[in-house]
Amino acid sequence: MTTDPISPGPWLFDGPRPSRRAAGSAPSVVLFDRDGTLVEDVPYNGDPARVRLTPTAREAVAAVRAAGVPVGVVSNQSGVARGLLTRGQVDAVRRRVEELLGPFAVWAVCPHGSDDGCACRKPRPGLVLAACERLGVRPEDAVVIGDIGADMDAARAAGASGVLVPTPVTRAEETEAADTVAPDLLTAARLALACSRAPVAGEVRR
Incomplete structure (x- = not known):
């Protein structure tokens, strides 16, 4: 496989800007992780045909959009650094996700490996910061x-x-450390939209 030059920062893919914004205590943007959150986790997947939505992903994204809040994606893709994925394959999977869920306002993708020392690979903040900067919103x-x-x-x-929306791969200590935990993606979206409002049924706060 031919590898592409990897930039020191995240890859950014822009989408359409929303025509309206929610008012009040709703967030300025909701950023979804990709693998294990919006779609089933297929390690180093570069094949659009293998993309499968997770339960309630379509409803969750639709709920955020219906509230007038932009949606984005922040995703680690270390398969690029490992030589297992190209930018074209990452983009092809992105396009397939958007075929299933509609366009996202921004995608921020880290193509680096865990030892590359980049600022964007989660758990570092770079993807979140880059996505927010692209949309002109405050990370907070x-x-x-x-x-x-x-x-x-x-x-x-x-x-x-x-x-946090735990799955079978989520470690118990990760769930314990999370500020807010939801049983499914749709509940997570409702919690995100509620922001500082009263808790939504099904919410677990820690």
Whole structure:
């Protein structure tokens, strides 16, 4: 496989900007992790045909959009650094996700490996910061939804809020450390939209 030059920062893919924004205490953007959150986790997947949505992913994204809040994706893709994925394959999977869920306002993708020392690979805050900067919103007004502790740590490091949706791969200590835990993605989206409002049924706060 031919490898592409890897930039020192994240890859950014822009989408359409929302025509309206929610008012009040709703977040300025909701950023979803990709693998294990929006789609089933297929390690180093570069094949659009293998993309499968997770339960309630379509409903969760639709709920955020219906509230007038932009949606984005923040995703580690270390398969690029390992020579297992190209930028074209990452983009092909991105396009397939958007075929299933509609366009996202921004994608921020880290193509680096864990030993590369980049600032963008979760649990570092770079993906969240880059996505927020691209949309012109403050990180502290953003919410990150993901399935592992690295997603929550990245949100916390960026000053954003986080909602964890545990899966079988989520470690118990990651769930214990999360500020907010949801039983499924749709509940997580509702919690993200609620922000500082009254808790939503099904919420677990720690």
